[in-house]
Amino acid sequence: MDxxxxxxxxxxxxxxxxxxxxxxxxxFAALKGRGHLGDMDGVIPGRRRWEQRMVEAGxxxxxxPRAHGGRGLxxxxxVIFNEEYARARAPGRLGHIGEGLLGPTLMAFGTPEQQxxxxxxxxxxxxxxxxxxxxxxxxxxxxxxxxxxxxxxxDYRLTGQKVWTSLAQDSDWCFVLARTSTEAKxxxxxxxxxxxxxxxxxxxxxxxxxxxxxxxxxxxxDGALAKGEHIIGEVGGGWRVAMGTLAFERGASTLGQQLNxxxxxxxxxxxxxxxxxxxxxxxxxxxxxxxxxxxxxxxNALRTLTGHDDGTPPRAAMITKLYWASWHRDxxxxxxxxxxxxxxxxxxxxxxxxxxxxxxxxRSDTIYAGTNQIQRNIIGERALGLPR
Amino acid sequence: MRxxxxxEQEQLQEAARGWLSEAPNPSWNRLITEQGWPAIAIDEDCxxxxxxxxxxxxxxxxxxRVLAPIPLLASAGLAAxxxxxxxxxxxxxxxxGAISQGTRAALAYEGPLTATRCANGWxxxxxxxxxxxxxxxxxxxxxxxxxxxxxxxxxxxPTASIDPTRELATCTLDCTVPxxxxxxQGDLEKALMRGWVLQAAEAVxxxxxxxxxxxxYAKVRTQFGKPIGSFQAxxxxxxxxxxxxxxxxxxxxxxAWALDAEAEDAVLAARTAVSYANxxxxxxxxxxxxxxxxxxxxxxHRCHEYFRRARADQQLLGHPRAHRAAxxxxxxxxx
Numbered sequence: 001m002d003x004x005x006x007x008x009x010x011x012x013x014x015x016x017x018x019x020x021x022x023x024x025x026x027x028f029a030a031l032k033g034r035g036h037l038g039d040m041d042g043v044i045p046g047r048r049r050w051e052q053r054m055v056e057a058g059x060x061x062x063x064x065p066r067a068h069g070g071r072g073l074x075x076x077x078x079v080i081f082n083e084e085y086a087r088a089r090a091p092g093r094l095g096h097i098g099e100g101l102l103g104p105t106l107m108a109f110g111t112p113e114q115q116x117x118x119x120x121x122x123x124x125x126x127x128x129x130x131x132x133x134x135x136x137x138x139x140x141x142x143x144x145x146x147x148x149x150x151x152x153x154x155d156y157r158l159t160g161q162k163v164w165t166s167l168a169q170d171s172d173w174c175f176v177l178a179r180t181s182t183e184a185k186x187x188x189x190x191x192x193x194x195x196x197x198x199x200x201x202x203x204x205x206x207x208x209x210x211x212x213x214x215x216x217x218x219x220x221x222d223g224a225l226a227k228g229e230h231i232i233g234e235v236g237g238g239w240r241v242a243m244g245t246l247a248f249e250r251g252a253s254t255l256g257q258q259l260n261x262x263x264x265x266x267x268x269x270x271x272x273x274x275x276x277x278x279x280x281x282x283x284x285x286x287x288x289x290x291x292x293x294x295x296x297x298x299x300n301a302l303r304t305l306t307g308h309d310d311g312t313p314p315r316a317a318m319i320t321k322l323y324w325a326s327w328h329r330d331x332x333x334x335x336x337x338x339x340x341x342x343x344x345x346x347x348x349x350x351x352x353x354x355x356x357x358x359x360x361x362x363r364s365d366t367i368y369a370g371t372n373q374i375q376r377n378i379i380g381e382r383a384l385g386l387p388r
Numbered sequence: 389m390r391x392x393x394x395x396e397q398e399q400l401q402e403a404a405r406g407w408l409s410e411a412p413n414p415s416w417n418r419l420i421t422e423q424g425w426p427a428i429a430i431d432e433d434c435x436x437x438x439x440x441x442x443x444x445x446x447x448x449x450x451x452x453r454v455l456a457p458i459p460l461l462a463s464a465g466l467a468a469x470x471x472x473x474x475x476x477x478x479x480x481x482x483x484x485g486a487i488s489q490g491t492r493a494a495l496a497y498e499g500p501l502t503a504t505r506c507a508n509g510w511x512x513x514x515x516x517x518x519x520x521x522x523x524x525x526x527x528x529x530x531x532x533x534x535x536x537x538x539x540x541x542x543x544x545x546p547t548a549s550i551d552p553t554r555e556l557a558t559c560t561l562d563c564t565v566p567x568x569x570x571x572x573q574g575d576l577e578k579a580l581m582r583g584w585v586l587q588a589a590e591a592v593x594x595x596x597x598x599x600x601x602x603x604x605y606a607k608v609r610t611q612f613g614k615p616i617g618s619f620q621a622x623x624x625x626x627x628x629x630x631x632x633x634x635x636x637x638x639x640x641x642x643x644a645w646a647l648d649a650e651a652e653d654a655v656l657a658a659r660t661a662v663s664y665a666n667x668x669x670x671x672x673x674x675x676x677x678x679x680x681x682x683x684x685x686x687x688x689h690r691c692h693e694y695f696r697r698a699r700a701d702q703q704l705l706g707h708p709r710a711h712r713a714a715x716x717x718x719x720x721x722x723x
Contacts, residue, residue, distance in 0.1 A: 001397065001442050001645050002390050009389070076389055269719060278720040281713075288712035291719060292639075292660045299638035302391040314392075316634035323631055373620070379630055380623035384603050387618040 003302070005080075012073075013080050016059070020088035023053055028091075035092030036260065038352075038361040040215040041206075044170055047094045051125040061099050061123045068107060068115065069123040075305050086259035097166065098122035098129035102175050105245045109192075109233040118173075118194070130197070132162040132176035132219060133242060139164075140374050142177075142242065143187050147221060149178035154228040156180070156193065158201075158221040164368065168204045168217035171197050175245075176226070177238050190238035194230040201225070211352060211360045246370065257324070258298045264331060264358060265290060271355065272338045286334050293327050318383045322375040325365040332362035391641065393446060401446040405453070412454050416524075419458060420490030426464040427488035430472075434484035440648035441582065445589035445640060452590030453597045455553045455693055459492070459521035461586045466520070467493035469582030470529040474536055474574035483527070483538060494525035495583070496559050497576055503534035509566040512537060515558060518547065520704070522557030529571070529579070530561065536574025539565055551700035553693065581655055583705050584662035585647060588640040591665035591701060595636060598669070598676035598694050599629045605680055616679075625675050632668035639664050656718065663711035666702045673698035 005013070024032060028050055034043050054060050063078040064070020073081065093099070103122050106115055121127035138144040147160025158178050168174065174195050181189035197204070201224035206214035233241045269287060272278040278287075304317040335355040336343040347353050352360065366372045380386040393401065407423060408414075419425060429444040430436025444464060451458050464487065471483045487493055496516035504511045516522075516530065523544040530537050541563040547556040603626050606617030616622045643661035646654040673695040677684035684691040702708060 001393055001641060003642065003645055003649070005389055273720065279723045281723070284716035284720060284723075285709060285712050287719060288715040291715060292664055292712070293635075295657075295660050296635045296639045296664060299391070299642045300635055302389070303638050303641075306390050306392045316637070319631040319634055322627070323635065373624070376624040376627035377620070379627035380617070383630055384626055386603065386606060386623050386626060387615050 005076075009077060009080060012077050013084060016081055016084045017088070019057060019059070020084060020090055023057070024088055024090055028053065031091035032089040033091075035094070038211045038213055038215070038357040040092055040167065041170070041213055043091070044094070047091050048125075050091055051094050055123070055125045060095060060125060061103065064099075064103060064107070064119075064123070068103075068119045079301070079305065082257070083259050086257070086263070089263070094128055094167075094170070095122060095125055097131055097171075098127065101131060101245050102129045102173075105175070105232065105241060108244050109241050114194075114230070114232065127172040128167065128170060130165050130168045130171035130174045130217075130219075131245070132165055132174045132195075133245075134164045135161060136163055140371055143190070143239065145177050145179060145190060147176065147178040149180045149191060149193065149226065151180075152225065156191075156226045156228065156231075157223045158193065158195065158226055159223055160221050162219040162221075163207075164216045165204075165219045166216055168197070168219050169206055169214075173197060174219065175232070176221075177242055178226075180235055180238075184236060187239045188236050190242070191235050192232040192238040192241040193226040194232065195224060195226040199224045199226075210363060211357050258294060258301065261294055261297070261324075261328065261331070264335075264354075265294060267355065268331070268335050268338050271335075275338070275340065275342070277338050277340060283334075283338060286337070290327065290331055290334055293330075297324055297327060315383045318375075318379050321370055322372055322379065325372060325375075328365045329362045332359040335359055391638075393442070393641075397443060397446055400443055401450060404447045404450040408450055408454050408456055412456055414456070414458070416458075416490070416492065424488075424490075425458075425460055426468070426490060429464060430468060430484045430488045431480075434480050435488040436484065437488075441585055441644040442641070442648055445585055445644035448586045448589035449593035449596075449637075449640075452593030455594060455597075455690075455697055457553045457555070459494075459524070459555065461583055461590065462495065462521035462525070463487050463491075463493045465586040466495035466579055466583040467525075467527075467529045470495055470536055470571065470574065470576075470579035471538075472582075473578040474571035476568070476572050478568070479538065479571060486526075491527070492521060492525045493527050493529065494519050494522045494557075494559075495529050495531070495579055496522065497531035497580070499530075499532070501530050501532045501561065503532040503537060503570075506564060508564055509568075510534070510537065510570065511564050512539060512561045515560045517558055518556045518704075519544070519559045521555055522559045523555060528559060528561075530559075531574075531576045531579075534570070536571040536576065536579070537565060538569050538571065539563060541565075549700060551693075551696045553697060554700065554704070577655065580705060581658040582647065584658040584711075585640065585643045587701060587705055588636065588643060588658075588661040588665035591662075591669040591698075592633065592636045592640050594694055594697060595629075595665070595669040595672040596633045598672035598691075599626065599633055601691070602626060602629070602672075602676040602679040605683075609681075622679055625679060629672050629675055632671055636661070636665040636668040656715065659711040659715055662705065663708035663715075666698070667708045669694075670698040670702060 031046050035047050062071040062073045062081050066072040135145050149156040149158050174197055176193045177190050179189050180191040201222040203220040205218045207216045208214055277283045304313050336359050425447055427436040428439050429441050432438035468487050496519045498517045499514045501514035523546045527540045543560045544557040549556050606622050607615055609616050639661040643657040646657040677691045680691055683689050
């Protein structure tokens with residue numbers, strides 16, 4: 001057991017930290033802290049320019065292999081990158097769905113032609129992606145997707161509805177699960193398509209959410225054309241692809257977020273010191289409790305990384321999503337209790353304060369990317385071997 | 389960066405597990421002859437094996453898993469910890485050497501215990517409660533208002549505990565000791581934090597045992613024609629316990645490493661580990677009884693032994709609430 005970082009890793013940390021300090025200036029200074037939870041649809045033009053600055057310096061897709069245009073960082077260095085990115089309060093990444101979800105999915109399941117067509121444009125930030133998986137009747141039960149794909153020559157026409165599609169209004173492409181067969185058993189009739197968001201027959205309707213923001217959308221397909229050459233994996237093999245994507249979503253792409261969480265906790269601690277609740281023994285216990293659990297969240301993540309060196313993540317990695325989602329929800333509730341009566345009152349701007357937004361937003365954490373209940377099913381069945 | 393036991397460390401842990409499965413209730417002499425565990429984290433020049441608290445914690449995890457009544461926590465954790473961090477070179481050689489060889493020792497700190505200067509050195513007086521393994525200890529390290537002392541002249545009477553797997557004692561002192569019985573750099577917190585780490589490690593092993601028992605039972609016990617583990621009310625409980633066990637393990641491994649590496653946050657890490665692991669053990673032990681149903685309430689089933697251990701251990705070296713209060717003090721300052 002050795003938790004020291006190597007000299008090379010420490011040097012890398014200094015490199016990215018120095019770059020961020022030198023570049024989050026001028027127009028980009030105003031982006032600090034923006035574009036994160038509850039604000040993912042904020043300051044889009046500025047964040048597009050920031051993405052380009054990142055591209056020029058080679059800081060996109062840092063964990064991808066060099067062969068696919070990435071920086072080829074080890075998982076540990078990727079975590080260091082994410083930690084420093086959070087420490088610098090750099091803005092939420094616009095390209096994170098392409099970089100974290102679609103890219104790895106294409107590397108695992110795409111053809112060389114598909115990889116050559118799509119991966120470079122994720123690396124250079126010219127194409128933003130959204131994910132068309134969930135439907136009104138296919139949330140936790142994802143295999144229940146009803147969106148239809150009808151053959152049209154070599155291509156397909158999509159008809160149906162997706163929902164909770166993050167950033168659909170700003171995306172160039174969408175990866176969509178649609179049903180190519182209603183006869184096969186339900187897991188086998190699903191296919192994964194890539195479709196341009198400017199295709200005829202696609203209508204995007206933003207959803208106003210609990211925080212008042214519109215980070216998610218409904219996406220309606222009415223005979224929109226998806227090319228046969230843009231199917232990922234086999235026709236009817238979409239379930240396997242989808243499970244691969246979800247594994248990326250629940251695993252590696254959540255590493256490094258602890259520093260964002262630390263920033264939020266620091267703000268709550270400041271609020272408690274400021275308004276005197278820091279003297280309340282019950283609040284003190286709860287602040288210590290979330291602090292302890294945040295420390296352990298980071299340690300759990302480091303254990304997960306160690307497992308990856310040997311090939312597979314340890315069984316304990318399955319707790320990641322359930323752990324951080326529950327923690328973050330508790331943090332939101334603590335924030336309100338620290339604010340006390342002030343938590344009822346909006347700031348003069350009439351907009352939610354950051355802690356009020358945290359409280360409301362974190363209701364989503366225990367739902368998206370696999371609800372807490374689905375996570376408990378996964379842990380129970382796959383980690384503990386309990387029967388279905 | 390490698391946050392997992394090395395192959396050698398894993399082998400040590402597996403060997404400990406194997407040995408304890410053969411000898412779940414070994415005599416102290418047999419333990420010393422066959423395993424020599426008290427020597428694990430003691431330096432070689434003091435007669436120890438020269439490993440660290442990571443190794444000691446991994447073995448402690450196995451002790452906790454089967455609730456073996458082996459007071460490694462008392463001698464190798466608390467007493468040795470006090471000497472390692474506060475003793476003179478001479479004290480280290482003699483006292484740590486003795487512990488390595490199997491001499492039982494204990495830490496008495498819940499007094500009041502007083503030390504008063506006298507012509508021949510120090511007069512020590514008072515009564516200490518709940519001293520782990522105090523009745524079997526050949527010497528005590530005691531915490532007084534004047535620092536830590538090494539004493540051999542004391543009376544001990546065993547205390548019955550709700551947890552019969554840890555022997556507690558009341559220790560009474562009224563003696564005079566020479567000047568060199570005082571540990572020159574004695575620091576109670578540094579001694580206790582070694583105890584916290586080992587206690588957390590035992591809790592991880594015990595909590596995992598509770599989870600394993602519950603899961604095994606949920607797979608074979610059928611009601612309504614199905615294994616009860618297929619019901620989400622049971623399955624989700626088990627999943628929550630798994631989260632607690634694995635998180636407690638992360639916290640404990642880190643705390644042990646932080647001790648060995650003399651990391652800046654070692655005290656914080658130890659408090660984090662022991663508070664989280666003891667609360668996790670309580671939840672695991674309690675829910676294990678619930679999942680076992682009526683059988684979990686019987687004397688014959690081991691569930692209650694873990695439940696007793698869980699509640700007693702929450703008090704043993706400071707309640708989790710007290711550790712959280714200390715961490716709050718670190719984060720928020722004094723009230």
